[in-house]
Amino acid sequence: xxxxxxxxxxxxxxxxxxxxxxxxxxxxxxxxxxxxxxxxxxxxxxxxxxxxxxxxxxxxxxxxxxxxxxxxxxxxxxxxxxxxxxxxxxxxxxxxxxxxxxxxxxxxxxxxxxxxxxxxxxxxxxxxxxxxxxxxxxxxxxxxxxxxxxxxxxxxxxxxxxxxxxxxxxxxxxxxxxxxxxxxxxxxxxxxxxxxxxxxxxxxxxxxxxxxxxxxxxxxxxxxxxxxxxxxxxxxxxxxxxxxxxxxxxxxxxxxxxxxxxxxxxxxxxxxxxxxxx
Numbered sequence: 001x002x003x004x005x006x007x008x009x010x011x012x013x014x015x016x017x018x019x020x021x022x023x024x025x026x027x028x029x030x031x032x033x034x035x036x037x038x039x040x041x042x043x044x045x046x047x048x049x050x051x052x053x054x055x056x057x058x059x060x061x062x063x064x065x066x067x068x069x070x071x072x073x074x075x076x077x078x079x080x081x082x083x084x085x086x087x088x089x090x091x092x093x094x095x096x097x098x099x100x101x102x103x104x105x106x107x108x109x110x111x112x113x114x115x116x117x118x119x120x121x122x123x124x125x126x127x128x129x130x131x132x133x134x135x136x137x138x139x140x141x142x143x144x145x146x147x148x149x150x151x152x153x154x155x156x157x158x159x160x161x162x163x164x165x166x167x168x169x170x171x172x173x174x175x176x177x178x179x180x181x182x183x184x185x186x187x188x189x190x191x192x193x194x195x196x197x198x199x200x201x202x203x204x205x206x207x208x209x210x211x212x213x214x215x216x217x218x219x220x221x222x223x224x225x226x227x228x229x230x231x232x233x234x235x236x237x238x239x240x241x242x243x244x245x246x247x248x249x250x251x252x253x254x255x256x257x258x259x260x261x262x263x264x265x266x267x268x269x270x271x272x273x274x275x276x277x278x
Contacts, residue, residue, distance in 0.1 A: 037277035039067025054206030065144040070135035083268035095274035108270040112166030131228035134161035186255035187236035192227035203238040207253035
């Protein structure tokens, strides 16, 4: 009688993912938020079982749009007119937090609409990018949102917001995932809105596919309404600094290899979003 070879390793992997997903839905408690500045709280959560390389920790900076201010900065408007790495951007701006503003081409030009303090740096909308992080309404009031451009209107000639950074949606308010399944892994930085209107800046310390990260976020205790992707790979970074708190995550995974690279903090970023507290 011929012997039958049972793929034990594959079965074990599937079982581990199933158990991990169950624990994610049923066992992960509420985040332990730490106040780091007025209107800003920080927490870390575990991204098991979806992390495919490195640390499973996921950092979350929760912002009250009425007590914090987001600004988009571009190197062409700065005195040195040279892209800075994330640590240099933080020192230059003395911001509470800094993260990459989105996708850009090899010549450092921005992919999509980019508006910095009312000045349009990149005027063309990216036709396939259906999300935008917007802040500081032209009315002069405080506020920030993640727009889903499949439903929300944004006129590049008169956006109505003094800060705009266009990118692509991860999933919408209806829960529909807007990215394809893929085995491409990388560090990820996202911006999301929760169901109470707070903004969440999210960065992974390890490598995830976008599809897997969407599944984790939808099941997480963060109560996210919708989320957009800012970047992935070495540019997926977050720096938070106050007199009593310091956090830095620098992209170790660029999506092309399954080996971590520590050069993330040295990557020049043409544009960043900075967070200021009241």
